[in-house]
Amino acid sequence: MNVLYLTDLIGTGVFAISGTLAALHRRKDLDVLTLFLFAFVTAVGGGTLRDVIMQASPVVWISDGTYLIVILGSTLLAIACRRWWLGVLQRPLLLFDTLGIGIFTILGLEKALHQGVNPWAAVLLGVVSALFGGVIRDTLANEVPLVFERHLYATPCLTGAILYVLALPLGLNPTGLFLGAVGVITGFRLLALRKGWALPPIRT
Template sequence: MTIWYLTDLVGTSVFAISGALSALSKKMYHDLFGIFFIGFLTAIGGGTLRDIIMGAHPIAWIRDPNYLIVIIISVIIAVLCRRWWLGTLRRPLLIFDTIGIGIYTILGMQKALNAGVNNWAAMLLGVISALFGGVIRDTLVNDLPLIFDRQLYATACLAGAVLYQIGWSLNLDPNLNFIVSAGVITLVRLTAIRKGWALPRINN
């Protein structure tokens, strides 16, 4: 197992927990399949769309059963630990989502760049990897997808993607480049939540 493979599994776990917590926030306590389904789609949605666009087959979670195992375990953990988050569920949901978008933006970019995709497309594919699972999650639980929130969300992913691309062009150590770029995404997003940072509104 490489460090990137393990990181991918961690990102899968984080998004699966995010999806399960989102389902639990809608009081879906008696619908275990629904909780798993939302966690599953949140975890694999962005990466699946990225691989379909790139024509990368077979898709990772279809080829490798470890992804499904990680998702199942992560959803079970979220359900078993749900009492810890009752009443304050929004905060852990946002934290797990923020960690997930940081990891998946850069992993998505790495896979795209290694496949020979041009730099601009690689950045967009990285953002798609990070955000599409969350769009599916929020749509299924009847919430406004966070990507449409005025607080910095997609912008944070794009900032990290640009930073990673600069490091890639300068032949920066891949591990350091990953940590710094994913960290910037996480930091910008968490700060935007805390400080209420938002893009300017377009007036009619």
């Protein structure tokens, strides 16, 4: 099992937990199947859109059933541990969502580069991979997507992705570079939440 594949499964699991917790946070009467669907669209929505844009076939979760097993397992784990997470972590949804966008931004960027996409388009596809699963999740839940909140959300993803692309020619250790870029995104996002950072709005 190569590192990229394992990282993709880990990111899928993290986003599936995020989707399940988001659904549980907003509705108290959902069944397991509905929670699985929320986890599913959160985990693979952005990556599916990326692959469709790149015309990459087949979409990974269609060709590899392991992804669906991971999503189901993560959904059940989130349900089983929901009270523990809510008791230990102040905002578990934001934590898992932030970890997910960090992993999937760089993972999506890497997959785009492997498909021969130019680096700057790959940056945008990495951001699409990270954000659009959450957009679909929040839309289904009849909530304003996190990307439209004032707190920085897309900006950390773009920052980490651009730094990653700029550092690629330096010949750094690939694993260290990947983890460093993910760390930049997650750290930037968490700091923005803590400090209330936001870009200035455009007034009309």
